[in-house]
Amino acid sequence: MMIRKQSMFTLSSLGGAVMICALVLLAGCEKQSADGPILIKFPHVTAPATPKGRAAERFKQVVEERLAGRVKVEIYPSAQLMSDDDSLDGLAFGEVQMIAISLSKLDRLTPKFQIFDLPFLFPDLQTVEKFQASPYGQELLTSIVDRKLLGLSFWHNGMKQFGGPAPMRTAEAARGLKFRIMESDVLQAQILQIGGNPQKMAFGEVYQALQTGAVDAQENTWSNIYSSKFYEVQAHVTETNHGYLGYMLTVNPDFWNSLPDDIRAELTAIVQEVSAWANEESLNINLAGKEKIIASGQTEVTELTPEERAGWRRAMRPVWEQFSDSIGAEAIAAAEAFGVQAE
């Protein structure tokens, strides 16, 4: 059974927790009835027109064509069903069958995915893909099976940009700003490194936090900044491309292994096809998001010169050393080598 820092197990009343667990288990059992199709409930937090939203819809469409009547997929976007945090418990207890939370948010379970948060390690999505396809990346898919999380594939969102009250051509411009970050110790260290004040916060709370001034700044991809309308409540976005945001398409291993062999084999093939399609689309969706933000006229977009980007990289690079023991110096060097080839 999975135990997390902020899971339902932290409820003060043990009786309440037992009751919730029982209800969740009951709901999970009811949904997988013996006669009907196998149901895959897939909650996520971004809007439908994002890399993850489009990939999830494509997965549903292909599954329901090729496994018609045998498997049904229900997608719940925009945190309609549950937050990322709750979806980890939901997957463990069989309330949902598939999730794709950001790799950064796996930090609460294991330090193994921290490599994806190291600033300026991956210059672009092609480099991330090479690393994910390497033995280092492939090992990660099965690295937290004991926590009831089995990775089937990696999905990209894109590279992250910094949004805030002013352009950030240099890291000094970030000094003193309160930044919303995902729940990741590497991202926390990254913001501290540039003199900012990191605030870990759920995705669904970011718009309001920017609007009310609870935070001054944030980092996210063009598609998330556009689809969640962060650009309406921040005056500037600086195109730093300083880090990667991506997902692990994840199932509960018990659910996965309980599937009939032919269904599991077909789902595996579909996951591979949809992932290849989605990872190509992600770049276009992010570019379109950037263009729509510029066209809105609500946010000024600043592009960095190569020298300015190099300055940012120098400012943030010490974070790598801080995490070199927990991530493994060898894995970092391998990832860097893919990037050097790309540059």
Ligand code: LMR
């Ligand atoms: C975030 O919290 O900013 C992202 O994890 C949202 C997402 O799933 O892309």
